[in-house]
Amino acid sequence: MSKVAETVLEIDLGALRHNYEYLKSTLHPGTKFVAVVKAFAYGHDATKIAPFLEKLGVDYFAVAYTSEGIELREAGIQTPVLVLHPQSVHFDSLIDHSLEPCIYSDHIMSRFLEITNARGLRDYPIHLKFNTGLNRLGFGEDEAEKVFTVISGKHSVKVASIFSHLAAPEDPDEDRFTRSQINAFRRMTEMFENIAGYRPLLHQSNTSGILCHPEAQFDMVRSGIGLYGYGNDETKNRHLRPIGTLKTVISQIHRLEKGDSLGYNRAFIAEKPTLTATLPLGHADGIGRPYGNGKGYVRINGKYAPIIGNVCMDMIMVDITDIDCREGDEVVVYGKNPSAEEFAATAGTISYELITAISRRVKRVYIGG
Known part of the structure; x- marks a missing residue:
């Protein structure tokens, strides 16, 4: 590493490549990979990190807000971008930039359906978020049948994925709770396939889930902190390099x-x-x-x-x-x-x-x- 003459954040893209390849090596064959580049790529600048990861072959990017997704598009990113926490006021901009929204509540769902219908869209990709115990964002299991019935009857949108978020996958003391989350997710996704007649991508694991619960990989996984060199566990950190x-x-x-x-x-x-x-x-x-x-x-x-x-x-x-x-x-x-x-x-x-x-x-x- 070079000597510096001012305050700098030195970012090692070789370490980023290593972390991505290591995390990919832990996945079942065919499992897709979402690179989480929200919050300025965890402080490392998404407009520099995302193009590098795109060349490595990530399947999706995820950001928190629509403005972050627009930054990626303006940086030339062509890979699909999932917006994890969109606000309805930004839906037109989201669509204009071909971003894909997380639909997590009745309000968000009804507003997005209104806009896609008004714009005459068909099969616009959306991602349904379900709360399996983190109690932060997402529909509850008791709402699943109603949500699936509504969505499956609309032609303006199509479900690209259904996902949830594990609360404490790195904590062995919470294994029972983690298993309950995984089982709840399986129940809901099976219900969707029965109602809608097709299977979207399924994903529930973050970095800790990838490293600690391979049984929860489903079709796709999401990694944020792991890409940047941290695994929430000392034994896992040995395989990762801070970038x-x-x-x-x-x-x-x-x-x-x-x-x-x-x-x-x-x-x-x-x-x-x-x-x-x-x-x-x-x-x-x-x-x-x-x-x-x-x-x-x-x-x-x-x-x-x-x-x-x-x-x-x-x-x-x-x-x-x-x-x-x-x-x-x-x-x-x-x-x-x-x-x-x-x-x-x-x-x-x-x-x-x-x-x-x-x-x-x-x-x-x-x-x-």
Whole structure:
């Protein structure tokens, strides 16, 4: 990896390829793959990540919102795009960009049917979402027969897939609950085939489901965090490579004497002579205030430097008293060591929150493609 002279998120496309190929290798033959690139591709820029994955042969992309799907189309993506959480106000734009909506409630279903009928569409692809226990989005099992009957009688749409979401597939203590979700999903999808007379694609597994419950692969799986190098389990993580390394540099070094304070609200008071380094990133870049006051750390020349004082909007300060370093030296915030999971854990959060929070003002640099 190259040395940097500013704050950058270095993204290894070779690692992305590795993760995709590893996840694919765990699937049954013929199982399709949905690459989840919502939230700016988990902070890595979907307009760069999706074209690379498209060349690798993913079958679908998934985003949260219509605007994210439009970004993919404007970036030249031709692969089908599933919009997981569309709002009815955006349905015309969604259709104009050939995006495929998740239909998860009576309101969303009736509004989308109104629009497709008014536009004279036929067999427009939709995806039915069912709630099997996550209790977040989706029709309930008690609504399945009514939904299937309504949809099967409409010519303006056709069900491309039926899907659900597992709540805790990585947790062996929740295996019984996971099995109940899988069984509920099977019951509903069998009902659809009996009513509609055809079988759409079925999918329920996220990354943890892929790695922990091969019996729940059905026709297709969805992976988000796994593509970016994390598997929600230490044993699974060994097979994955984090694709993002957040790097910065030392802007300035200060010497504090005993009793000197540092940063806003004088949150750090030196108990002995202390050397500190100021780094050019802060909570406006995605490193939130919870990481301050000794909770977070970075690596400088192979050694750990704890974050001291309050995190500022554009700067953090670290203790370098026992580290041989100079202004301009490179600093690793997270990557392979520490990983995003390890760094996030110091503030009591998870890798998802950390990597998706990295501001767009942080320069993205792509290697290994």
